[in-house]
């Protein structure tokens with residue numbers, strides 16, 4: 048049977064079985080190191096720098112693997128998703144819970160870090176595993192949740208007017224689950240805004256499908272989507288088109304970026320990233336100093352260098368395209384401008 052006919056047949060079966068296309072694509076992610084290195088054509092000598100397994104397993108969408116320059120361990124996408132030996136180097140100041148989130152719970156799945164806002168850990172799953180993730184050691188609760196305790200807590204706390212859907216990645220759950228949660232949040236009148244933080248469309252843009260868009264349209268509150276994106280290579284045409292479907296619904300799109308050594312710590316790269324975002328109608332919101340999580344020290348960019356990069360961007364770009372350079376400091380009532388955080392440390 049010709050390939051295209053087999054593809055049609057596969058689509059038909061998926062529709063019959065009610066499995067969305069994005070989910071099938073997601074299941075093709077690389078989740079073992081050797082096949083991923085083979086696909087990226089990494090040489091035997093370079094493989095000596097890479098862990099063969101990790102308690103935080105690799106998880107790389109095919110789409111991202113295809114964009115990696117073959118044979119290069121310096122590729123900015125490879126560096127974000129491949130487990131380097133450096134992860135096993137213990138570094139002073141880096142620990143498993145850098146933001147003290149395990150002590151910030153209001154319920155099992157709600158973190159209360161800032162005034163007026165509550166963050167729901169909607170799922171432990173992600174579209175991909177970023178090696179520098181500050182939740183890479185997070186003790187996620189096991190199994191599905193109906194968020195009964197979370198919704199009841201939110202009902203009782205009238206001071207909360209904004210809810211952040213985080214994880215994991217909220218778009219890693221089936222749309223029907225997300226819709227149930229959104230619909231329940233929609234009935235809590237003191238919640239005025241819902242912010243959805245995601246990285247999923249970077250690896251699997253098919254996630255922004257008709258079913259999701261129809262669910263998002265039903266929310267009475269103002270919805271905002273914050274996209275995690277670190278390098279212009281992540282933003283190909285298909286990714287941008289899928290994001291524009293959200294924008295066309297009137298959903299404001301913001302971005303957050305982690306400053307990462309060997310990935311985006313050059314002014315030309317950041318300029319290209321933020322102008323590509325601006326061209327797509329996505330406002331660069333935050334540039335984060337790396338959270339000092341165990342296993343990620345090799346990604347840290349010195350703050351003085353970060354400050355110089357941001358200053359250089361200000362001289363080259365419109366002000367609204369230069370994000371706030373911030374650092375989260377455990378126990379502080381808000382994210383802090385990096386310059387302030389240095390003064391206080």
Ligand code: SF4
Nearest residue numbers: 173176177180215246
């Ligand atoms: S997608 Fe977000 S939550 Fe998931 S591993 Fe990456 S940074 Fe962490």
